[in-house]
Amino acid sequence: MTPAEDVSNGRPVILSLAGLSKSFGSLKAVDDISLDIPEGEFLTIVGPSGSGKSTLVRLLAGLETPSGGDLFLREARITDHPANKRPTAMVFQSLALFDHRTVGQNIEFAMKMKGVPAAQRRQRALELLSLVRLPEAYYTRPVTQCSGGERQRVALARAFASEPEILFFDEPLSAIDYRLRKTLEVELKELHQRTRRTFVYITHSLEEAMVMSDRIAIMQDGRIVQTGTPAEIYGAPANRFVASFMGEVNILTVERGAAGGATFAEIGQPAEAPRGAYAMIRPEALALGDGPVTAQLEVTQRLLLGSRTQVHLVAPSGATLISELPGSAPELQIGTRHAFSFAPADIAWMET
């Protein structure tokens, strides 16, 4: 793959990974990854802990040196450039704010390093404060007096202040509570749309990735197992790892004895010939009532999820399934039997 190759809509490639690898002893944390990132893209790299996603982003930021492969920024090889020589900035998982400095000094850090005059720095810092929706009065506040969400915004403004061509995010939202995280996810997406910079975001949450990204890359054991738009990954996961990563799904095997829960035959005859070894059916696709593929299932558990109800089901053969229905579904009491069905079109087939 040449670094200049276009991958999406004619936008030029800003960052190109060519067989990038990083080993720690015998562990291959990042294993031969090749990927082109177009300019202005919001790319999210998703993987469970230990999948090597943090190491990958540290390689991209220049905080680790690769054991193999190359990295190109606009076709220029930057593999050996140290972090301070790369036009990129990272928002750390810990945020890594300078606690001995004020909010303003944190934001101005990169400009101060470049020798920007104080007045100009201050003006830019105030602009950035408004960009991340913090009041100007925060300029003189010590970062130690900021709340969790405010610290996130300071870290974001500090990264923006270096005028980076690419911003890296290493799970910055993982340690904050659900509501604030949701707010910041939306704000980050808006910030991306407004600034049109290239964002590379690392997370273990596919849900978070779905909300924000233009494109998602899923990592497993140091390799990228699937890349695609959120819709592509949601609709057609490449394998069971990707499918199960999206939360609770029903994975049916075609042949008995293979890994996974129920076999196809156990819940009723498939309407068409299988097109893979495994079938994924989302809980919301398994609907109440007769349909193209119908099974008689008994309710073993019901969980109210607010706007939806999740029921755990068991087939006469003992196979277990999950279904999610809108509303409170009062008829689905534990111990009752009902007909459930799904359409063949709702099956996502996978080979592995």
Place this chain on the structure above:
Amino acid sequence: MRTRTSPGPWFAAPVAVFMLLCFAAPILIVTWYSLMPSRTFDLTGALTTENYRAAFTEGYTRPLLWSLLGAATTTVITALLAWPTAVILHRYAGKWASVTSALIALPIFISESVRLFGMSVFLMPRGGILAGSLNAVFGIQIGSILNTWAAAQLGMIYIHLPFMLFPLLLGVSLIPADRIEAARDLGASRWQTFREVELPLAAPGLLIGALLTFVLCLGANAEAAILGGRAVTVITAAIEQRFNYAQDWPMGAALTVLVILVTALIVLPVLSRLDLNKLTRR
């Protein structure tokens, strides 16, 4: 409403009594003595500032300046030596860090005079360990810095390095690795990272180390006596001479009070900037 049975003062009483008897009282007595007429041995004479006038006119300024210079030089050089040592011990030594620290700390348990006499044997000319070995093995003949100010300075650095190193090790451990990475990522060079991030974050440890080293060096006497061969007179030697040989207690007391004042003038402003909570929070 204040209750009569508040236990606070009672718990504080033993410490308060101890401080009064062992800290405040001696200072008070020494200060009182310094105001007595020269070469008297009681505290009932007429008050006079004659001793202080003599301290500035009879050549005691030089010993004081030598002491201050020695203390300042030692503080700076031990800091320069201890910083990279502390960084290496903290970041790279891994399991060897505790062994190395113990080896550095071990000499503290040996009497300072014994170590200084050992150093003296090491530095001796001709048959000394350094000069003799170089002559025997390489045929190189060198002189000796023994009995010069340089030898005393070397001894002070050697003796006081651990007092700088250990607080600094604590200080360096206060620098989270991600802050250094963040600074580098934001475009800071190694030197900028050191000045803007590492130094301020390690400052509490560095300040404590500097205070310890400086104050200990100001009171140091043995290095100049054993290694320096009294090539220069430091203020502690001058005070000792006043009390012992000259039998001029009021003069010795006046010099002592001056050293305490100079020390306080230097130490207190630094101490007031030090936030001890920062060190103990982690």
